[in-house]
Amino acid sequence: MAKGLLLVISAPSGGGKGTILKELFAQEENLRLSVSATTRQPRPGEENGKQYFFLSREEFETKIQTGQMLEYAEYVGNYYGTPREPVERWMDQGRDVVLEIEVKGGAQVKKLMPECVSIFILPPSMQVLEKRLRGRGTEEEATIQQRLAKAREEIPHAKEYDYVVFNDRLEDAVSDLRAIIHGEKLKFSRNTDSIERVLEHA
């Protein structure tokens, strides 16, 4: 069985990534969403291995030191990161694993697993992004301005990604992602046994 892909997907907040991924998962049953690890306390209703893997600070730091974290960051006194082992296990089972991640984490993963497929989801324009953020109707002006400023910082990092997908029409964005996945599986570098497979029956 061919090894699955590791898909690193980033997008500015408000870019509609959530909706796109939901639809992608509905259409591609071979996908699995990576679960992050954290040292923060579980909240009521949260299950270990579901929302997060809950680790002690010592466990988390050991995983960092032994290269078992694909990426991590510290945020308000707690660690957050992506444990390598479940990702690798799924890939070995032929599943394609999606890492939904910020640009700094994306860069760390690309370094550790250069064979990953990295995709940046872009809004069609800053105006559209602003409109979408306002359209939620739930956020204060200051929050909206913060998110826009963050998006302006993040978007230039698209150049560190393998692919860009515009989030204009939902169905186009999903079809773009599916074509990327389909095409990547046909790379010779992911099928190095293909020559032997053909010739050994000579």
Add this chain to the structure above:
Amino acid sequence: MAKGLLLVISAPSGGGKGTILKELFAQEENLRLSVSATTRQPRPGEENGKQYFFLSREEFETKIQTGQMLEYAEYVGNYYGTPREPVERWMDQGRDVVLEIEVKGGAQVKKLMPECVSIFILPPSMQVLEKRLRGRGTEEEATIQQRLAKAREEIPHAKEYDYVVFNDRLEDAVSDLRAIIHGEKLKFSRNTDSIERVLEHA
């Protein structure tokens, strides 16, 4: 308008490349098939620019010396090759251009235009290839053996290509090629203006 892709497609003879390309062209109207140049005499019914561009030896050699041939070879006293200008013109018009080419020519093109997308079409197995060659019912045993020997020589060159597509079921092979084309157009390296396009409307 985005520049078109240059698709370099190779396959062992008898691999069913003709059928696949015919179906691909039927489904993708943006494709153009590159026309080769030759120094051999036109045969009755052949038109310049249609089956071939017919060039004199001097014209052909000038094009080689000035880098205007993407690839070429000499065969039974005549030159055959791919003129660069019509390919570039189509690509600038946003068309995707298909070069149907042997492995030696494919390697030359990859060197001159590394941004090309190279695809090797593999038979599922040597037995299937042999069956297909015999199934034509038109060829003598010696010719079949020659083609099989040539295929065995060519297939290992698949490793020099970006992608491999198995010619098992026609519709799968065509869908594979379409996914490769679709995905390649989303590469950041082919959309380097995307960041500015989003941010300039900030």
